[in-house]
Amino acid sequence: MVIRSMKVNCKVTSRFAHYVITSQVLNNADRAQEVAFEVEIPKTAFISDFAITADRNAFVGNIKDKVTAWKQYRKAAISGENAGLVRASGRTMEQFTIHFTIGPRSRATFHLTYEEVLKRTLGQYNIVLKVKPQQLVQHFEIDVDIFEPQGISKLDARASFLSQDLAHTIKKSFSGRKGHVLFHPTVRQQQSCPTCPTSLWDGDFTVTYDVNRDKICDLLVANNHFAHFLAPQNLTNLNKNLVFVIDISGSMQGQKVKQTKEALLRILGDMRPDDHFDLVLFGSQVQSWKGSLVQATAANLQAARDFVQRFSVAGATNLNGGLLRGIDTLNRAQEAVPALRNHASILIMLTDGEPTEGETDRAQIRKNIRNAIRGRYPLYNLGFGDRVDFNFLDAMSMENNGRAQRIYEDRDATQQLKGFYNQVATPLLMDVELRYPQDTVAAVTQHWHKQFYEGSEIVVAGRVADHQLGSFKADVRARGGREFQTTCAVDQEEMKRLLRERGHVLENHLERLWAYLTIQELLAKRMKVEGEEKADLSAQALKMSLDYQFVTPLTSMTISGMVDQDGLRPTIDKPSEGMELVGPRRIYMLPAWQPSPTHASPLGQQLPDQVTGVDTDPHFIVHVPQKELTLCFNINEEPGTILNLVQDPDTGFSVNGQLVGDQAGHGVTYFGRLGIANPSTGFQLEVTPENISLSSGSGGPVFSWADQAVLQQDEVVVTINRKRSLVVSVGDGGTFQVVLHRVWKGSAAHQNFLGFYVLDSHRMSVRTHGLLGQFLHPFEVEVSSVHPGSDPAKPDATMVVKNHQLTVTRGMQRDYSRDPRHGAEVACWFVHNSGAGLIDGLHTDYIVPDIF
Secondary structure, three states, X not given: OEEEEEEEEEEEEOOEEEEEEEEEEEEOOOOOEEEEEEEEEEOOOEEEEEEEEXXXXXXXXXXXXXXXXXXXXXXXXXXXXXXXXXXXEOOOEEEEEEEEEEOOOEEEEEEEEXXXXXXXXXXXXXXXXXXXXXXXXXXXXXXXXXXXXXXXXXXXXXXXXXXXXXXXXXXXXXXXXXXXXEXXXXXXXXXXXXXXXXXXXXXXXXXXXXXXXXXXEEEEEEOOEEEEEEOOOOOOOOOEEEEEEEEOOHHHOOHHHHHHHHHHHHHHHHOOOOOEEEEEEEOOOEEEOOOOOEEOOHHHHHHHHHHHHHOOOOOOOOHHHHHHHHHHHHHHHHHHOHHHHHOEEEEEEEEOOOOOOOOOOHHHHHHHHHHHHOOOOOEEEEEEOOOOOHHHHHHHHHOOOOOEEEEOOOXXXXXXXXXXXXXXXXXXXXXXXXXXXXXXXXXXXXXXXXXXXXXXXXEEEEEEOOOOHHHOEEEEEEEOOOEEEEEEEOOHHHHHHHHHHHOHHHHHHHHHHHHHHHHXXXXXXXXXXXXXXXXXHHHHHHHHHHHOOOEOOOEEEEEEOOOOOOOOEEEOOOOOOOOOOOOOOOOOOOOOOOOOXXXXXXXXXXXXXXXXXXXXXXXXXXXXXXXXXXXXXXXXXXXXXXXXEEEOOOOOOEEEEEEEEOOOOOOOEEEEEEEEEEOOOXXXXXXOOOEEEEEOOOOOOEEEOOOOEEEEEOOEEEEEEOOOEEEEEEOXXXXXXXXXXXXXXXXXXXXXXXXXXXXXXXXXXXXXXXXXXXXXXXXXXXEEEEEEEEEOOEEEEEEEEOOEEEEEEEEEEEEOOOOXXXXXXXXXXXXXXXXXXXXXXXXXXXEOOOOO
């Protein structure tokens, strides 16, 4: 199989980048062969088009909402068609992969289009293209065309895979508004040695540039859409009030705490004399270095360095307590010293795990932090490693005017931490507001920002109301070293010249820039809300994703086509790691199986009518088939408690559940969060009544209960049954069901919650334990001497189990494994006092510190 050509064309207009990757592959053999088309694209990009052409056949990608795409794919799969997938690849990229069979002596051409808005970081825009051809390519080309109305001030390009003597093969130039980069190496230049038949190129091709900042702001309007760019220069740096909140729990031991200390020492070395700061550490307990802000004098900085070098790690993770201590430090300083109110206050928190001490309920933590900060300054959360709940950190940052960033466990973690700090180290403005006359704008993206930092840029886009182009303008107000105020107006003559020069491309890119930013903001906002508001935001984002044909977390692309006589057929890439059918941008694959409403297992056998599980508030139901008995007991614990339900020590497979309280305040608890893990494959599944989060060791995507999907990683298969349940099947383990309960009119519950059932456990080891796991294999139990109890309708009996003689009471529970809304009544013998005597030990022995 020969790659005849590989072309990457990138066209940038006013920060909006449009990429087209085209690759032509030739099969010289006399038999059909399979080829993999693999490219890496930025995680922030949206795929907007994909097609394969082969002889007279065309396979075209169609973007649909997730449900429609799934139904279309399932229909196609029955007739033998398949599709491709996108999966995470590294820190900032995702890999798009599709396998395709090319007939003998035939060729195929792949076309992939994706788009993104370039973000200015540390004074420049970055275009990153991954280069890994794996063979010599007869025609290899990267062509980057940049058009910036403000004019280009600098442009550079470099390739990490090129030796110094080949750097001249990158041609770059810029003049006025236009910049151009061309990389067109010959086959000889691609060879790592004169006789090598392949290319060893594997790295990044990076183009960096910036624009002129002669004007304070730049306002473009075309085709009733506008883009407003603000990055004022020559402003006075603001002093900072800075508090670092650092996780020192036991999991930070080793390289992580060493790198954190190195980064803190470097950051302390960069602080300005008029900055004020403090350090807060949290493990099981919370401690402060000073407990108040101190000025960054030489003596204080040295004392802080000594403190950083001395502290050690231990204990659990009191994240809520640490953050509240840091917030209190900033709030008290602003109240006590009026001059500090003119400083830019910043809170930076670093953690490598989930809250396990103090307040552990994520919703309550977010509420606590929101109420304490009250919009006064930004919170930046740094998640160190792959065991953090990054969605939780991100949502908490966003609702407090900040953002979260993942810090990867690697040799350069110190540089990652310092690199993040550099982005916020020099605040220039606070409370930046870009105002547009109300009657001139039909839609607008976020136009208020808490802080503006040196080297960054504020971008606002929107739609101009009909017939309002003539009066359209923008007023900008902010607080800085002095009051900042300016008015930006559209230069109509300049716009005419720009349109003549760039034409339809400028109009199209401005509109798609607005659509891209709007979708990103809607997706971010839906992370922070629930219920109807979340549904409304999702509907808006879905509509725009479909209108502009972007593959987003709410849409999917299906790829279909006809199979011809030469055997042309798109097939599936099954990654060695990661989840099939998951993530914000996925293209569906044929499922291995799908359970039926009658509990058909993946092996085809009919599972028993009665199953062992836990549901409602919470009632544990234990089915003893060899005795035709059902036992039940309750567990009464505080909201936030995490209980171990199943643990197989032979495989490491585990299921843990976290309790949540009844919103009506009745003191009732339910399972509001489940963690299912299979360490042998790196599989982790976190389930809440809102989301289903999958991970394979380096973070993973999130599904909603509105999705219908079948997911597979190695031996684990997860089936999501829309708005009802999900089923997890572990190859050499068991089959489990999670049932979704939502509050509905007339329901007794006042809280969304989850039920958990064991459908099949015969393959699990005999050492399996946990509140449910200990009952998955036969055990001896006898019930006798039935006699009237205190309630005439509920007789008592004597039960002998595990060398205990217990008095049990006849009662009724409901099994929701078949019908999540109504359930089915199950008669059982109720064991009092949280299952004492039935379960091994005490119920408190099953409390664990972490969902995984």
